[in-house]
Amino acid sequence: MSSEMLLDIEARVGELASQEKRILGTPERLPNGRVSGSKPSGQQLKHERLGLSEKHMQQSQAISKHPEIVARVKAQARENEDVEHRHRR
Numbered sequence: 001m002s003s004e005m006l007l008d009i010e011a012r013v014g015e016l017a018s019q020e021k022r023i024l025g026t027p028e029r030l031p032n033g034r035v036s037g038s039k040p041s042g043q044q045l046k047h048e049r050l051g052l053s054e055k056h057m058q059q060s061q062a063i064s065k066h067p068e069i070v071a072r073v074k075a076q077a078r079e080n081e082d083v084e085h086r087h088r089r
Contacts, residue, residue, distance in 0.1 A: 003077045003081075004078070007073060008070075010060050011063050011064045011067070011070055012064070013052070013057075013064075014057075014059075014061040014062070014063050014064030014065070015064045017046070017050055017052070018061055018064065020046055020049070020050060022046055023043040
């Protein structure tokens, strides 16, 4: 049960991180008029604003994008938990 809750929490963190807007800086123009990127906005990066490491945020977002895999992993965890209980008796 606890492994299922952890997966649900990670998926929700990923959803929230995906919904958080990215703060962009001002576009930087080259002399020929093309945009070459942007200047830093001066704001914290998204993962810093959320209090996560960049890797944790990316992993949570990956988990939230694949609910079918999460469901499969949760089903396997339930099966394994049942097997453990049978061995204890």
